Amino acid sequence: MSAFDSQALIPLLAPLVSLRGIGPERAALLSRACGGERVLDLLFHLPSTYVDRRDRRTIRQLVPGRIATVAVEVVRHEKPTASHRPWRVTVTDGTGFAEMVFFRPVGLERLRPKRKLLVSGKVELFQGRPVLTHPEFIVPAEQADRLPAIEPVWGLTGGLSPRAMTVAVAEAVERLPELPEWHEPSLVRRERWPRFAEAMRALHAPAEMPGDGPRRRLAYDELLAQQVALILVRGRVRARPGRPHVGDGSLRAKAVARFGHTLTPSQEQALAEIYADLAAPRRMLRLLQGDVGSGKTLVALIAMLCAVEAGAQAALMAPTEVLAKQHHRTLSRLSPEPVALLTGSVAGRARAILLRQLADGDVRMVVGTHALFQETVAYRDLGVAVIDEQHRFGVHERLSLGDKGALTDVLVMTATPIPRTVLLSQWGEMDVSRLTGKPAGRQPVRTTLHSLSTMSDVLDGIERQIERGAQVFWVCPLVSESEALDVAAARQRYAALRERFGGTVGLAHGQQPAEERDGALAAFARSDLRLLVATTVIEVGVDVPEASVMVIEHAERFGLAQLHQLRGRVGRGRVASFCLLLHADDLEEAGRRRLSVLRDTDDGFRIADEDFRARGGGDLLGTRQAGDPDWRIAHPVNDEALLHMARHDASLLFDRDPGLSSERGRAVRLLLRLFDRAHAMRLLLAG
Numbered sequence: 001m002s003a004f005d006s007q008a009l010i011p012l013l014a015p016l017v018s019l020r021g022i023g024p025e026r027a028a029l030l031s032r033a034c035g036g037e038r039v040l041d042l043l044f045h046l047p048s049t050y051v052d053r054r055d056r057r058t059i060r061q062l063v064p065g066r067i068a069t070v071a072v073e074v075v076r077h078e079k080p081t082a083s084h085r086p087w088r089v090t091v092t093d094g095t096g097f098a099e100m101v102f103f104r105p106v107g108l109e110r111l112r113p114k115r116k117l118l119v120s121g122k123v124e125l126f127q128g129r130p131v132l133t134h135p136e137f138i139v140p141a142e143q144a145d146r147l148p149a150i151e152p153v154w155g156l157t158g159g160l161s162p163r164a165m166t167v168a169v170a171e172a173v174e175r176l177p178e179l180p181e182w183h184e185p186s187l188v189r190r191e192r193w194p195r196f197a198e199a200m201r202a203l204h205a206p207a208e209m210p211g212d213g214p215r216r217r218l219a220y221d222e223l224l225a226q227q228v229a230l231i232l233v234r235g236r237v238r239a240r241p242g243r244p245h246v247g248d249g250s251l252r253a254k255a256v257a258r259f260g261h262t263l264t265p266s267q268e269q270a271l272a273e274i275y276a277d278l279a280a281p282r283r284m285l286r287l288l289q290g291d292v293g294s295g296k297t298l299v300a301l302i303a304m305l306c307a308v309e310a311g312a313q314a315a316l317m318a319p320t321e322v323l324a325k326q327h328h329r330t331l332s333r334l335s336p337e338p339v340a341l342l343t344g345s346v347a348g349r350a351r352a353i354l355l356r357q358l359a360d361g362d363v364r365m366v367v368g369t370h371a372l373f374q375e376t377v378a379y380r381d382l383g384v385a386v387i388d389e390q391h392r393f394g395v396h397e398r399l400s401l402g403d404k405g406a407l408t409d410v411l412v413m414t415a416t417p418i419p420r421t422v423l424l425s426q427w428g429e430m431d432v433s434r435l436t437g438k439p440a441g442r443q444p445v446r447t448t449l450h451s452l453s454t455m456s457d458v459l460d461g462i463e464r465q466i467e468r469g470a471q472v473f474w475v476c477p478l479v480s481e482s483e484a485l486d487v488a489a490a491r492q493r494y495a496a497l498r499e500r501f502g503g504t505v506g507l508a509h510g511q512q513p514a515e516e517r518d519g520a521l522a523a524f525a526r527s528d529l530r531l532l533v534a535t536t537v538i539e540v541g542v543d544v545p546e547a548s549v550m551v552i553e554h555a556e557r558f559g560l561a562q563l564h565q566l567r568g569r570v571g572r573g574r575v576a577s578f579c580l581l582l583h584a585d586d587l588e589e590a591g592r593r594r595l596s597v598l599r600d601t602d603d604g605f606r607i608a609d610e611d612f613r614a615r616g617g618g619d620l621l622g623t624r625q626a627g628d629p630d631w632r633i634a635h636p637v638n639d640e641a642l643l644h645m646a647r648h649d650a651s652l653l654f655d656r657d658p659g660l661s662s663e664r665g666r667a668v669r670l671l672l673r674l675f676d677r678a679h680a681m682r683l684l685l686a687g
Contacts, residue, residue: 009673011175012040019171029160030168035632040674042172044632046203046215047152053120053137054149059096062123062130069120071141072098074113086133091119098130100138116141150206169204176200182224182667184649193217219634220642225675227643227650228668234430235654242283243407245383247309252302254336259298264437267295273433274303277409278310278384284409289418290435291604292568296413299435300386301331303411308337308364312383316367321345322518323388326543328367335365342368342377387412415565418608436605445550445571447579447599449592458551458580459500462531465549466501470575471524472531472549473538475566477557493553494533504530510537536562538569545573555581555598556591560611563595564604612637632675 015037016027031037034045057068072091080087087105091098100119102108111117121135139146154165176197181188192213194202199214256263263271270288277284290296304314316331318324321343328341340354340363357363361380366372385408412430450458462472474497478489494507506520506529517537524532525544532538550570555563563581571577581595597610634642657665 008177008179009040009670011177012038012043012674014039014175016042016168019168019175021171022168026160026164026168029157030165033155033157033160033165039172039175042169043176043200043204045154046218046633047154049153050206050209051151051153052149052209053147053151059091059093059098059130061095062098064123064125064130067120067122069118069137069147070098071116071118074111074115074117076113077108077111091117096130098132099126100135101126101131101133103134111138118144118147120147150209152204152206173201173204179670180663180667182664182671183220184664187649191216193220196221215633216639216642219639220646221671222632222634222675223639223643223646224649224668225671225677227646228653228672229677231650231654235658238282240283241407242281242409244281245278245307245310245312245409247306249309251305251309251336255298255301255305255334258334258336263298264295264435266290266435266437267299270299270433270435271302273431274299274411275306277431278303278306283407284384284411285430286411287418287430287432288411288413288435289432290413290415291602292415292565293572294435294437296415296435297327297330298334300388300411300413301334304365304384304386305335305337307383307409310383312381313358313361313364313366313379314384314386315365315372315379315382316386316388317372318367318369318388321369321514322521322537322542324367324369327388330543331365331367337365338363340366342366342371344369344371346371382408384409384411386410388414415568434605443548443571443573443575443577445567445577445579445602447567447581447602449555449581449583449595449599451585451587452553452582453585455582458582461580462549462551463501465578466504466530469546470549471527471529471544471547472551473547473566473569474531474533474551474553475538476533476535476553478535490533490535497531497533501531506532507534508532508537509535536566538566542569543572544569548573548575548577550577550579551582552579553582554584555595556583556587560594560597560607561604563598564602564607567598567602 016022016030016039017024019027019039022030027037030042034041036042036044051067053067053069055066055068057063057070059070059072062068062070070093072093075090075092075097078088078090087102087108089100089102089108089111091100100111118137118139118141119132119135120137121132124131124133136151137147152166152169153162154169156162156165179196181195183193187193193199194214194217196218199217202210202214203218274284274286274288277286288296288299300316304316307314316327318327324341324343328339331339340357342351342354342358346354354363354366355377358366359378359380371377387410465472474493476490476493490507490509494505498505506524508517508520508524510517512520520529520532521538521542523529524547525542527546547570550567552558552563552566558566567579570579579598581598583591583595587595594610597607601607636643653660653665653668656662660666660668
């Protein structure tokens with residue numbers, strides 16, 4: 001990067017306190033509002049809406065509830081008769097009379113009778129007369145140019161006034177340098193986009209109502225920066241040397257025989273893609289995503305056994321000890337190769353022995369938690385690392401997960417179907433395999449909606465199911481009663497159900513000691529308990545084939561994808577299964593339609609897309625990428641078309657200029673710095 005490039009961004013990367021008139025206290029308030037401490041962060045804090053003060057009206061035309069601007073003459077002042085009453089200033093324009101009302105009468109000496117003013121504010125109606133309470137603007141008629149025609153409205157925080165934000169943003173806009181254009185000229189012409197600085201000025205200091213062009217331009221800037229960064233990371237992944245892992249298939253054949261069913265077509269396809277990766281002379285970094293019950297664990301096991309057949313070791317890491325133990329049970333049942341377990345609770349001599357066996361290569365397959373990747377754990381030859389439910393890790397962490405082995409292939413798997421938009425924007429450095437079918441033996445789950453007023457009927461139905469030998473999950477959104485939310489909680493529901501059903505009811509939630517929680521889950525798995533009241537700790541990894549009923553209380557409080565995950569805990573056995581979604585009696589029609597998606601389909605990918613669009617992305621399905629900045633300008637739903645454009649554009653750019661050394665490439669380097677893609681810049685400079 002040239003010296004000019006670096007110098008150009010210095011005014012934008014400076015701290016907020018560097019702005020004229022902004023001290024530490026004001027800077028702290030601005031930082032809280034815009035989510036950063038730099039001038040650039042303030043500029044990325046775009047207005048949420050605009051007030052058009054060009055709407056000039058006569059007093060007769062004023063409409064209550066709207067903001068209007070009116071030219072008036074002061075008639076008289078009415079002083080308050082008591083301290084709690086306001087000061088009233090009557091004005092006219094010849095078409096009628098209105099009042100300006102002030103509860104803090106400061107500077108009213110400027111409003112002398114017969115003074116001609118331009119007044120702008122929100123109109124109210126009081127005793128049949130239009131009223132403007134504390135108008136936002138009062139300027140002398142001869143100084144009409146002091147009244148902003150278009151006034152931006154920014155998100156604020158406590159203690160920060162609109163005026164203070166306006167002044168600070170104006171100072172920030174003055175710092176905007178004219179940067180080189182990083183987009184293709186043909187694209188800019190086609191979309192009629194302004195340049196970066198011009199777009200910022202159009203949004204923060206508009207002379208007229210800004211159309212969608214300036215925001216779309218900045219959104220595309222952000223999306224292109226992200227796609228360029230992902231291509232750089234992906235290039236680094238593909239450049240990492242690997243080695244072929246090709247086995248003779250003997251262990252894999254035994255595992256499939258133990259499974260007892262033929263593989264689904266999507267499992268066969270995913271394994272073909274994984275085998276191709278394992279046989280290639282570069283490291284695998286593949287995402288295996290699938291619906292609930294689509295058979296991801298079996299695919300992961302077969303991939304691990306391929307490495308073991310080739311003489312290497314394989315490890316599977318789960319995010320919790322409960323899930324690790326569940327995987328260990330499943331893999332031990334299906335794998336012809338012994339599977340060890342390493343979690344935080346494995347201690348003392350047993351841990352020392354296992355660590356030595358891993359280092360010597362005597363243990364070839366292991367399942368565990370993050371303990372698998374601690375510094376004290378060494379492998380003789382880790383060939384394949386499988387990472388389960390690691391969607392809370394960002395790109396950089398995923399790249400480092402295979403570092404325990406010199407040439408380790410990495411397979412990341414998630415039970416959360418990921419919408420295509422998120423795959424493109426947050427998982428773009430990975431190859432993707434997708435499981436769509438369900439293995440043989442999975443039962444359909446009938447989903448029904450019930451209002452909480454039908455609780456007695458629901459309980460009667462649950463009692464009949466338990467009498468028939470069923471096991472029941474009952475999920476609550478909170479652990480204990482909340483004053484803020486009128487929702488049932490696990491502890492209270494547990495007490496009520498235990499009173500009715502006795503000692504067959506258990507309780508599991510995240511605030512319990514791990515031993516107590518794991519004990520309840522184990523007792524339910526052994527069928528010692530018939531009904532388990534729980535929070536979302538059962539969302540993944542709990543496999544109880546005999547459980548055939550799922551009750552979710554206040555289902556409207558959950559995301560659709562999370563409800564689908566919870567529903568996936570049943571339907572794993574031989575009997576018909578049911579999911580009862582209990583909702584508030586006053587649930588609005590939109591909420592009812594949302595829950596109806598669960599009732600009408602069990603396609604997790606469709607549900608994930610519906611959830612994504614309903615919630616607009618946000619902290620999607622718990623997949624917010626640690627280490628990646630949040631979207632500052634782009635909207636993951638509304639700007640999906642721009643995302644596809646940016647992906648194609650970034651790909652073409654690297655085909656022509658892989659080192660970003662051309663004039664446009666150097667400008668794109670600036671873009672990466674603007675949008676905090678420092679890791680991508682380091683890869684570029686190192687490459």
